[in-house]
Amino acid sequence: MECNRFFVIADTHYFASSIGAYGEEYEKRMRYEQKTHAETQAINEAVFEYLESVKDIDVVLIAGDLTYNGEKESHKGFTRLLKRLKESGKRIYIITAGHDYRPHPYGFNENGRFDVEGIKRGDLFDYYYEFGFKNALAVDREHLSYCAQLFPGVRLLALNNDDDGTGKPTYSGEQIEWIREQAIKGREDGQFMIAMNHYPLLPGKPVFALTPDAVMKNADAVTTMLADEGVHLCFTGHMHNQSINEKITEKGNKFYDVCTGSITGCPAKIRIVTIKDEKTVKIESMPVPDFEWDMGGKTTEKYFADQFDMMINSTIEDMAGNPDRLLRDFGASGNRILQAVFSRLGKIVSTSTIGSFSKKLLVKADPAISERKLQDLVAEVVRNMFEGDQPYIEGTPEYELFMKVLGRFRPIIKILNKKFPSVNGKPADLFEIVKHTIGNYGIPDNEAELILK
Ligand SMILES: [Fe+2]
Ligand SMILES: [Fe+2]
Incomplete structure (x- = not known):
């Protein structure tokens, strides 16, 4: 197998600056926020410019929560960035998540918070068709999931689990069967299978297991199935933290959850992944680059911290x-x-x-x-x-x-x-x-x- 490298970023939370995020109420709200808000368009632009500049890595995975809260303007702005990156020669694979279709997205101005137009979950397929679904080997449209050939010999299961009707991230039985079929087919075809899924499948840190939506309800069964069917590695996001965790199933198969932080909040990291051979994967992390913003003299890292x-x-x-x-x-x-x-x-x-x-x-x-x-x-x-x-x-x-x-x-x-x-x-x-x-x-x-x- 040749050496395959790709980027993983997560929780881009793009918020179109044209909407507005400022004023007293906004400042009050930001006292409780881990991630930035008004800055996110500038951060995404800087990150995408960097990704475009790296000539020897052609593949970018984005693990969901693409926009701040699903504002229509933010989806339009973010897809413009994706298009530009694609035109530069990169192949982009996204999944969407809960923040991409919130029912009441909003902005802030001097008068406080105001509602803005959002989009429906059903619209996401069309918005992001070009970035994963279009060239997929198999698509589960209802669950906004697909299986794609990442490199010769390497396949990606891009999985979305944010809608089973209960509002809690989980996989339905029907979707689990689709995933199993794809995993078996990949194995039979001699493929190295990896997965991407917004919500963590193993708790990033033990304390996260106490937070209601930090890990999927049926994660234990799903990770066992994936590992036993030959999918040993999954890239996740959602919690905005950097972590790598491992589980070994009763049959002795390993499963790794590599969770990547949001590019819009501390620790603001980009992952670089290298598949070295059929059993070895190297994970590296780097800080998001400096972006156009008045940081009052602080470094980017200090600003996020x-x-x-x-x-x-x-x-x-x-x-x-x-x-x-x-x-x-x-x-x-x-x-x-x-x-x-x-x-x-x-x-x-x-x-x-x-x-x-x-x-x-x-x-x-x-x-x-x-x-x-x-x-x-x-x-x-x-x-x-x-x-x-x-x-x-x-x-x-x-x-x-x-x-x-x-x-x-x-x-x-x-x-x-x-x-x-x-x-x-x-x-x-x-x-x-x-x-x-x-x-x-x-x-x-x-x-x-x-x-x-
Ligand atoms: Fe997020
Ligand atoms: Fe999330």
């Missing part, structure tokens, strides 16, 4: 003053005990240093970190989780601190473990979840060589 940290810092403020806003995300709205715990925690996090916080809990922090503001550590830990390769593994002062602190809350954690959904079929264990959230022990998330079988 500051947007991310603003979201965390606003969330900590809400923890203290409006805890129910956060509990709603965990399906625990109205829970008085959790409200009290969140509120107290929020106040402590925003006013303590690591040292003073530890002292209150009768825990000893390493002097090397005790002067640091607790809120800064929390913001960094969350950002690390999205950037991947989290550094606070066993033996670091930060790891020791987190475990000692959790130990002080053991009785509450026992209650919480029962309230959270199981993770990969096992009961939730907050100690394990936190351990793997602050430190990455598995495959590196940004640069890795995967052995598929």
Whole structure:
């Protein structure tokens, strides 16, 4: 097999600048956003210009959430970019996702938020026909999925799972059968099969398994089927984080989920994938290039990181003053005990240093970190989780601190473990979840060589 290379980008969230995103209400909203909004047209233009400039990579995969919220103007602008890139000689394979047909897309101006025209899910096939469907070997139009020949000997299953009528990402039985047929056919034809799917199939980080739509409902069955039928690698997006995770089925087959962050928010990465031979795939990551925007003197990386940290810092403020806003995300709205715990925690996090916080809990922090503001550590830990390769593994002062602190809350954690959904079929264990959230022990998330079988 010859060496095949391609780009993967995800969650482009293109928002046409002509709609408008500014004003007081917009600024207020952006306090809670991980990704940028007004900047996204400029970011996409810079990323596409870069992709076009790389002459030795001809294939680009885009893993869904193409537009901000499905604004008609954004679809028009984004497809213009796709067309230009295609005309430059690239082959483009997209899938769409939930943000491409939201029922009430909007913009912002000095008077606040206003509605704009969107498109229907049924229109997506025509909008994006040229970018995957047109030259596909097989198309499942109802599910906006297709199977395409990426290179000689390499086939892509571009899968969409955002509409089973329940509003939750999942595959219907009928679609699973179509996927199985394509996988078997690929195997019989001697093809190296890979997949792309917007919603993660394995939780990027263990804590994501607690978020309602972070992983598909029937992901376990689907990943087992894919791996056992010979599809060992899938590119995903949606959570806007960088992660690579592995599962081994009962039959001993491997399945890898390579999740790529959004180009419009920290960590803002582009993946470069090299299929080295029939069982080895190399994954590399690079930052999105600089884009045309007034960043107030910041580097692009700092600009994205500051947007991310603003979201965390606003969330900590809400923890203290409006805890129910956060509990709603965990399906625990109205829970008085959790409200009290969140509120107290929020106040402590925003006013303590690591040292003073530890002292209150009768825990000893390493002097090397005790002067640091607790809120800064929390913001960094969350950002690390999205950037991947989290550094606070066993033996670091930060790891020791987190475990000692959790130990002080053991009785509450026992209650919480029962309230959270199981993770990969096992009961939730907050100690394990936190351990793997602050430190990455598995495959590196940004640069890795995967052995598929
Ligand atoms: Fe997204
Ligand atoms: Fe998404």
